[in-house]
Amino acid sequence: MLFYLVKRVLYTLPVAFGVSIVCFMLVHIAPGDPLTSVLPPDASAQLQQEMRRLYGFDRPYYEQFLRWFGRALQGDLGTSIATGRSVTSELVKAMGNTLILAAFATMIGFVLGGLFGFVAGYFRNSFIDRFASLLSVIGVSVPHYWLGMVLVIIFSAQLGWLPATGAGPGGSSDWAWDWAHLKHVVLPAITMSVIPMGIVARTIRALVADILSQEFVGGLRAKGLLDLGVFKHVVKNAAPTALAVMGLQFGYLLGGSILIETVFSWPGTGFLLGNAIFQRDLPLLQGTILVLAMFFVVLNLIVDLVQSAIDPRIQRS
Amino acid sequence: MKTGLLKAGLLASLAFTAMMGFASAQEKLLRIGMTAADVPRTHGQPDQGFEGNRFTGIPMYDALTHWDLSSAEKPSVLIPGLATEWKADDADKTKWVFKLRPGVKFHDGSDFNADAVVWNVRKVLDKDAPHFAADQVGVTASRMPTLRSARKIDDLTVELTTSEPDSFLPINLSNLFMASPAHWAAKLAAVPANVADPAERAKQAWLAFAGDPSGTGPFKGVRLVPRERFEMVANKSYWDPKRTPKIDRVVLLPLPEANARTAALLSGQVDWIEAPSPDAMPQIKSRGFTLYSNPQPHVWPWQLSFVEGSPWLDKRVRHAANLCINRDELKELLGGMMGVPKGTVPPGHPWWGNPTFDIKYDPAAAKKLMTEAGFSATKRLKVKVQTSASGSGQMQPIPMNEFVQQALKECFFDVELDVIEWNTLFTNWRQGAKHESARGAHAINVTFAAMDPFFAMVRFTSTKTFPPVSNNWGFFGNDEFDGLIAKARGTFDDAGRDQALAALHKRIVEEAPFIWVAHDVGPRAMSAKVKGVVQPKSWFIDIAPMSID
Numbered sequence: 099m100l101f102y103l104v105k106r107v108l109y110t111l112p113v114a115f116g117v118s119i120v121c122f123m124l125v126h127i128a129p130g131d132p133l134t135s136v137l138p139p140d141a142s143a144q145l146q147q148e149m150r151r152l153y154g155f156d157r158p159y160y161e162q163f164l165r166w167f168g169r170a171l172q173g174d175l176g177t178s179i180a181t182g183r184s185v186t187s188e189l190v191k192a193m194g195n196t197l198i199l200a201a202f203a204t205m206i207g208f209v210l211g212g213l214f215g216f217v218a219g220y221f222r223n224s225f226i227d228r229f230a231s232l233l234s235v236i237g238v239s240v241p242h243y244w245l246g247m248v249l250v251i252i253f254s255a256q257l258g259w260l261p262a263t264g265a266g267p268g269g270s271s272d273w274a275w276d277w278a279h280l281k282h283v284v285l286p287a288i289t290m291s292v293i294p295m296g297i298v299a300r301t302i303r304a305l306v307a308d309i310l311s312q313e314f315v316g317g318l319r320a321k322g323l324l325d326l327g328v329f330k331h332v333v334k335n336a337a338p339t340a341l342a343v344m345g346l347q348f349g350y351l352l353g354g355s356i357l358i359e360t361v362f363s364w365p366g367t368g369f370l371l372g373n374a375i376f377q378r379d380l381p382l383l384q385g386t387i388l389v390l391a392m393f394f395v396v397l398n399l400i401v402d403l404v405q406s407a408i409d410p411r412i413q414r415s
Numbered sequence: 416m417k418t419g420l421l422k423a424g425l426l427a428s429l430a431f432t433a434m435m436g437f438a439s440a441q442e443k444l445l446r447i448g449m450t451a452a453d454v455p456r457t458h459g460q461p462d463q464g465f466e467g468n469r470f471t472g473i474p475m476y477d478a479l480t481h482w483d484l485s486s487a488e489k490p491s492v493l494i495p496g497l498a499t500e501w502k503a504d505d506a507d508k509t510k511w512v513f514k515l516r517p518g519v520k521f522h523d524g525s526d527f528n529a530d531a532v533v534w535n536v537r538k539v540l541d542k543d544a545p546h547f548a549a550d551q552v553g554v555t556a557s558r559m560p561t562l563r564s565a566r567k568i569d570d571l572t573v574e575l576t577t578s579e580p581d582s583f584l585p586i587n588l589s590n591l592f593m594a595s596p597a598h599w600a601a602k603l604a605a606v607p608a609n610v611a612d613p614a615e616r617a618k619q620a621w622l623a624f625a626g627d628p629s630g631t632g633p634f635k636g637v638r639l640v641p642r643e644r645f646e647m648v649a650n651k652s653y654w655d656p657k658r659t660p661k662i663d664r665v666v667l668l669p670l671p672e673a674n675a676r677t678a679a680l681l682s683g684q685v686d687w688i689e690a691p692s693p694d695a696m697p698q699i700k701s702r703g704f705t706l707y708s709n710p711q712p713h714v715w716p717w718q719l720s721f722v723e724g725s726p727w728l729d730k731r732v733r734h735a736a737n738l739c740i741n742r743d744e745l746k747e748l749l750g751g752m753m754g755v756p757k758g759t760v761p762p763g764h765p766w767w768g769n770p771t772f773d774i775k776y777d778p779a780a781a782k783k784l785m786t787e788a789g790f791s792a793t794k795r796l797k798v799k800v801q802t803s804a805s806g807s808g809q810m811q812p813i814p815m816n817e818f819v820q821q822a823l824k825e826c827f828f829d830v831e832l833d834v835i836e837w838n839t840l841f842t843n844w845r846q847g848a849k850h851e852s853a854r855g856a857h858a859i860n861v862t863f864a865a866m867d868p869f870f871a872m873v874r875f876t877s878t879k880t881f882p883p884v885s886n887n888w889g890f891f892g893n894d895e896f897d898g899l900i901a902k903a904r905g906t907f908d909d910a911g912r913d914q915a916l917a918a919l920h921k922r923i924v925e926e927a928p929f930i931w932v933a934h935d936v937g938p939r940a941m942s943a944k945v946k947g948v949v950q951p952k953s954w955f956i957d958i959a960p961m962s963i964d
Contacts, residue, residue: 137553143845143883145557152549180462181453182550182622183641191641247674255681262678263448263670269640360672363679365642373452373642378838 106402110395117391118170122163125383132179132380153179166384175385180377185385188370193352193389195270196359196366199290200351202283207291207351208344211237211298218299219306220329230299237296243357246289250361253285260284263363270365286362290355294347301343305336338405345401352397353390443663443963445945448679448688452671454645457636458625459594460539460551464807465864465954466689467554468590470667474647474958475522476592476630479513479532480585482866484949484957485657487709490764491866491953493586493909497527497593497631501585503907508580515571519654522629525597529567534596536565536575545613546599548621559587560869580905582912586867598629633660633959644668658959661947665958677940680704686942686963693750693811699940707950708936710754710761712865715810715933717800717819717858718875720848720889725857726796727889731784733927737774738781739826740932745818749811754934758924759865759872761934761952766868768917770924774931781826790827798823799831801853802860806837809862810935816860819932847882848889858930859888864954868916873900876923891928 133149150156154165169176175185211234218230254262266272266279273279309315309332318328352367356375359368367390374383449455449470451463459476461467473484481496483489497516504510519527537544539555540562561577562584568574577584603620610616628636631654634647645667649660668685670676673692680688681702691699691706700706717736719727727733742755757774760766790796802816803809813834820830833856835843843852844861853859863886865871874885877900878892899922903915923929939956941948944964950956 133553137557143885145553149549149553152552177618179550181456181641182618182625188641250675250678254684255678258682261684262682263675263684264668265643269643271640271643361675363643363668363670363672363675369642376452 102406103403106399110399113395114392117395118167118388119163121384121387121391122159122166124387125380126159128378132378166381170385170388175388176381178374178379178382180373180379180382185382188382189367189385189389191270192365192367192370192386195265195273195364196352196368198265198273199283199286199359199364199366200348202287203290203294203351204348205291206287207294207347208298210291211295212302212340214295214299215302216306218303219310222307222310227303231303234296234299234303237292238300239296240292242289242292242355243361245292246285246358246361249285249289265365282364286358286364289362290351290358294344294351297347298340298344302336302340305339306332309335334408338409341404341408342401345397345404346394349394349397352393441663443661444666445662445664445687445958445961445963446666446668446685448668448670448676448685450671450673450676450689451669453642453669454639454667456550456625457628457639457645458548458551458621459535459592459628459630460548460555462554469955471636471645472592473632473955474634474665475628475632475636476594477519477632478590478592479515479588482589482951482953482955484951484953484955485960487949487951489952490761491712491951491955492765493589496589497532498588503580503582508905508907509577511575511577511584512568513573513575515573516654517571519631520652521595521598521631522635522650523595523598523601525595525629527593527631528570529573530570531593531596532573533565533567535591535593536562538594539591540564546596546603546617546620548617550621555591558590558867558870559584562587562591580907582904582907583868587869593631594624595629595631598627599624602627633658634665642669653959658957660959661962662958680940680942686945687939688941689937689939691938691940693752696750696752696938696940703943704940705943705945705948706938706940707948708752708938709950709952710934711937711952711954712760712871713808713862713935713937713954714756714759714865714871714929714931715753715808715815715860715862715935716929716931717860718888719891719928719930720853720857720859721891721928722848722889725848725889726798727857729788730927731788732790732796733930734772735781735784735788735826736823736828736930737772737927738777738784739828740819740822740930741776742933743776745815745933748814748818749933752936752938753810754936756931756934758920758931759929760920765913766871766916766920768919768921768924770921772925772927774924778825785827792827795827795829797829797831798857799833799855800858800860801833801835801840801843801856803837803840804834806840806862808864808935809837809860810933812860815932819930844886844888845883847887850882861886861888862935866954868903868919872916872919872923873903875928876900876919889928891926896922 132155137146137149166176173186178185178188214230214234218227221227250262253260261282264282266282315328318331356368356372359366360372367386371386374386449466451466455461455463455467455471457471461471477497479496479498481494482491483494484491497519498513499516501511501513515529521527538546538548539552541547561579561581562575563578564576566574599620602623603616606616606619610619626639633650633653635650637648638646647665649663651659653659670679676688677692677695679685719733721728746753746755758770802812804813816832820832823830833854840861844859846852874880875887876892876896878897880887881890899919903912903919906912906915945961946964947961
């Protein structure tokens, strides 16, 4: 197991390096000026050149990359051009906010998705199956930013029950686990949970249906196991694949959603990324993409390890 | 005795509760939903375009000169700010003497004086100054292109030097906000000693200053939550009694998404939103909110190409296009949220100048001009225009461009729209019509602010501002225009300068290097409890005289 762990960790290093190169290239080949946020469009050519020199954008790309990569290895992702604040501190704060949102969205999405998936799979082709499948299809299909807007119109603008925007009455910096703050999470978390709910439900339904159709289930029943006993076996067999899907979905949620976080002005990683894109804030953009990409790398690693712990056949293969 | 004490105690606690309730009910709070995606910088030189100046510049800081924001009817003109008077040196027009307002204090209690002016000029122009701030240079230096240095004459007199005689300097200086040198020095002293690099120390001091700013304005910054909110409280000892705030606290919230802003207003989370979504206007009105708008010094144009082979080289074609657009219909399409232009500035403005060409809807005259130019229903003129699908100040570029495209069809034009990404369009604007990035376009649709004569007129009509120097994308210019510009720049009494600028504007409208399509009207929606709102003919608005009912 230790050898497997070391091997998998070592595999992530070239992936991380590749990701950093891709991040750097992506933001530099995109059209637009990296100094958009600090230079007005009417700035003179001379001033533009001077600013490029001051910010180091006049240096060759490889030099810019090596400087950035060297600092990133030490945990310094540079300084945001638009705000002058440290990218690392901006990211840490945004990730904390996204984590809160993702945790609630995960709870809603995985619980409902798991429930719908198992029920639908267990009662295949019944009315319950069709109803649960319909809900999961809607979850996967509905544009979540549209759903967010509809929820805001109903529960904020019309009924006035829940706030439309923000991460608390005084911002996220004084976050507390009370209703005054939690009510800000309700609408974005519901909106964010819809897609993972649908995906998890559909995956688990297919898994449960497949497992139930296998011969060993008939064997279990022939041995006299009750439904609860069979259910335990189904869960155990479905778990590795379901976990992998859930892990990826959790990764997506941790990455934040530009659309949802913008609709709700939730100051998470998606909102940060959106700002960085529109302001052409290259250090912030590079740093955010790199960290979000590393999220997936680490998450995949964890999922692999958990899968192999549950099902040793994976490790051997 | 016991009962008496109990009664007294009850009365006292009731009185205390009532007082506390009274005190808290008395805080007059104004919450504003901005279109910016982040709080504009708070250290004195805001980013985020003029929305930054509007919300974290003018409320917290003063400049040597101000814009008069007190009237919704009259044009917004330059008035004294922290300088009470100014004059160019008769012998050397590159030197200006500014007399400073006495008795003004920064929010930290230090004095505003000539040293503070010199310090604030050096923060963006002197790379060797210990407090030089590279990130403030871009948004400041470009707006005062000829200013070179400042020198103290005495505590309340300062001499400013320009690179060339430039009568626009007092206008430019409305963009240089005065931050407190003493407060910055305190922030620098608080930077940990292990930070040895002077530039890094200065950077950290500015960052700390942004979190706890100090200017001389009617509001003091008190709380910054990056990307989420910024809070300001009233500066009750502000030097101008007319602008001493009646509102106790202002909270600025960046809400970049139009629907989110509207929902925040309708749900009572904010009292004021900038640029409500046009679709939501009827609902906003029906819920008792007040909509404010007024034409701004803003132009939504097609800037025409004058390079060889351009169809716009023929003045008749330029005039025909200007006469072929029914701008009133376009205004209706935009729910009334646009101003109908008669030029770059409106009639009544000091720079108007009574041009002989009247920009109006006259399709018969337009067709006649096109026929004279050799075009007809069967021999149509093909033109290509670069625009974007979105962007600051672009209003609603796609429906508006499609409207113009359709309108010009009646006058024998076949318009091809080349829609590109906003930042790319900006970059192309600087590169000019001859550059490959123009992709053969004959016009470019980039909107601009027209508060300052350089940005409103000079950069589009001078031969010295051909790309890549500045934004004369279409290479429009000749000796006549260079002469008019030189005269305006070299006329140092305000009335004479405005007269010279009026002569320049008159000729610009007559020569029509643009198709003038619209002025933005800066729509904003507010709760009815916000009183004393004056929306001037400006990009800015003054929060200080407002009150909360």
